[in-house]
Amino acid sequence: MNIFGKSVTYAFLIISSFVFIIPFIWMVSTSLKEPGAIFAFPPQWIPDPFLFQNYKSAWTIAPFQQFLENTVTIVVLTTIGTVISSSIVAFGFARLVFRGRNVWFAILLASMMIPYEVTIIPLYVEFKLLGWIDTLRCLIVPSFFGAAFNIFLLRQYFLTIPYDLDEAAIIDGCSTFQVYWRIMLPIVAPALVTVAIFQVMNAWTDFMGPLIFLNDQRNYTLTLGLNLFRNSYLTEWNNLMAIASLVTVVPLIIFFIGQKYLIGGIAASGIKG
Amino acid sequence: MLKKMMALSMSVIVVLTASACSGAQTADTSGNTDASNNSPATDAPKTDPEDAPVTIRFATWDTASSLETYKAVVDGFQAKYPNIKVQVESVPDSYEQKIFTSLAAGNAPDVFLWWNYPQLVARGAVEPLDSYIQSGEIDPDQYYPEIFNASKVNGVLYSIPNIPTTRAIFYNKTLFDKAGVPYPKDDWTYDDFLSAAQKLTGDGVYGFVTEAKNTYTLQQFVWTNGGKFISEDGKTVDGIMNSPQTAEALQWYADLVNKYKVSPSPSASTTMGGGTEMFKTGKVAMFESGLWPLNDYRKMSNFSFGTAMMPRKNGKLVGILHTSGFVVSKTSKHKDAAFKFAQYMGSKEGQTNFVKLGFGLPEMPAIAQDLKTAEDPYFRPFLEMIKYATVTPSYYATPEWSKIDEKLVYAMEATILGKMTAQEALNNAVKEINTTLQVGK
């Protein structure tokens, strides 16, 4: 590309990324302002003074420490759950031959179309019968049974591995499970990371699930905690933005570290619908 | 974080699969039981023997930042009943919804704040408390009768009253002085109010702030104008909700935004934190509210403000009372402990704390005398307004009020946004209310 083309491209990228990024700057800037400066017009971009204690005070207005612990519990357990279970199932679909496999796989694909909203009422009733309402179990346990999208993604990845590997391993005396665990898992590790990243982000930002299944504030997640501030009678924008910034930081870091895996993982799995 | 997490998940995979390789090929279920054991378990309270320590849960609609206030009162309770541990939960968002679903799920808080008793009673969700009057544990004579009776539905007591409040005007003295507007007097009129609001509006300051969706607040203007929303028996809205008097009152309220422009648009006021915050930040010179923010304002240095009675129209004034109370859930496993807590919260001891903190008005004469509330210039207009709270709020008329209110809110919003005249909007509401009540029945 010539210099001209390059500079036009860069200019366009810079301007449009500015549009994408400016709300964040605004968020962080607001989070550091004193209450009086929030409603200044024209807006004050650089807070004066910088009130870093907003973060501390916002964090202690509600038991955010507890919300963080709950969120991390959910994120860690569901990620472990979905990585293990989805890879087991995906292995079955990709590497084993048995009757009914294709039918089940078609059902799996179709099940991705079932919206959460349709099942949430019966799920609520089901969890109520199990005595799980208002516990983190409602949000954690289902992840241990594989998620359709993740299974699909991992299956595509498993398919790319040459069959000779399995055969060689079986001749060496490996059981099928050992083939899955010893041979295949290390090879699909990048795809596992992709799945893990998706899961961390989903679990971290999930709102509807916690909103419906959790009541007691002790069990709140960060997103519900953030929602606590959003009360029509009391809108503390600096505190609200402080918490919003903190909530954003984690997925941001994960994306920054994992973007190579994200794009690579999807590309390798060859999403083609 | 990611690395740690991956390491962690990998190590779990190792543990799981190690056991799987050594025989059983289905590692499937082990993952599952693991998760349910590890997740922070809800220790379902067991039925304890007498006097054994119990924990009860109490829910409030106040924001989490108010939990400290509750803690002071709860500490007082726990000093008295060391065996009853109380866990306070703040549910400031969709409070009613959360309480209903937790009732349905059978894990409602043992004690919770409530205001719309008919709705709750119709769903069979609360414990009647009459037996405690008979046993002498509740003394009705302690309370102001208007307030105590508001806790009853069809003559049966369902709650221990909590600090009530009337609604009155907060005004910013500095802004009044700057605009050269005299402070409101007890007998000021709608005209006085409007001209003050107009003079105070300008330079990023609004004279007043309306609430687009608060039909409860709107009631006092409707009543003052001789209108109503619903018949006493709760069965008719036609000709009442859309009567000329009701429509005129709503139109006047909406005109404050659209015609006189003394109030910000609904969304603008929401994002500025509503009246409470706008008043604090000097964005609005007057606003109409319960007593709740008083203590906050008092604590601010260099903030000069006053409180005043609501204005009168043609010499008439009807105010509104907010009442609420502590109810005991029908599904509570520790009803006695729950009652003791509710009783304490509503007792002189508990309530004195709330009144001191400016959460509301005294609910019994004894507290008013002790704290000399009548002498407090900020409290006085609110206390005066009690005499004018002469009409029963609409929700007492029917347990279905919340569904009717949905349509009324729409009409109110449409009028304030200037999409319809009050009369048109209310006519529509009346039409829709009759159909809505059949849907899903």
Next chain:
Amino acid sequence: MNKMTRQFEGYSFIGLWIIGFMAFSLGPLLFSLIISFFKWSLLDKPVFIGLKNYIDMFKLDPLFWKSLKVTFTYAVVSVPLGLIVSLLLAILLNLKLKGMGIFRTLFYLPSVITGVAAAVLWMWVLQPDFGILNYFLSFLGIQGPDWLGDPNWALTSLIMMSVWGSGGGIVIFLAGLQNIPQLLYDVSSIDGATKFRQFRAITIPMITPSIFFNLIMGVIGAFRTFTQGYVMTNGGPLNSTYFYALYIYNKAFQDLQMGYAAALSWILFIIIAVLTLLVFKTSSSWVYYETERKG
């Protein structure tokens, strides 16, 4: 290996998902269908009322139609808009230039904070008097509207916000673009094809599977929109952002009309199923597939 062992082995691997599917998807789905024929508040016993929920919905419930209209409008505008923006950005980001990693992160950033954090952030951005959007518009001499407070603008605001958050689509497109063999471009360059021609003849056809994927995900996502409506506008003003999913939620958990809400959710399921089928049916005419890999 004999047939029986094979069957057993296969099902012991996928069995986990089958159990989960029965317990958390299919079971609830069917249960939802059953309770849609009942009147049930959760607090009392369900009462069978046949098709009444469905009949009421179509005949008596203006909010049902309103929320459908809101949701369709949102889907029809936001999905194509999001596709175009994310495809364009993905193509730019796929250029081999310095600093692309940073740009990728910047564009992807918004989609990282979906949900409540994004919602509260945008409430603040869209604030009519102190928000930055109207501040920037004022430079252009435009008096910005009362975005979320004006029934004519509220849905538009949420569509803008969804385009802003379309970074997830960028990732899929980037992956698709990286899958296109460089060889195709090299060969066509030798044949003297222009950049534009290459874009039309190679990039677009090769990326159609990703477009297809994003289209389906986008449509499903649009029909499930909930958080924005719940957090930012509560369906208002004047129900102009009353999304269908929000209506289901309110009917179920606010009015405790579980049967009616289940009936509503089944209509949603049917709509999504029909739309997905439509996209699938038409896909053979515009989605280009490489020969399928065989395992």
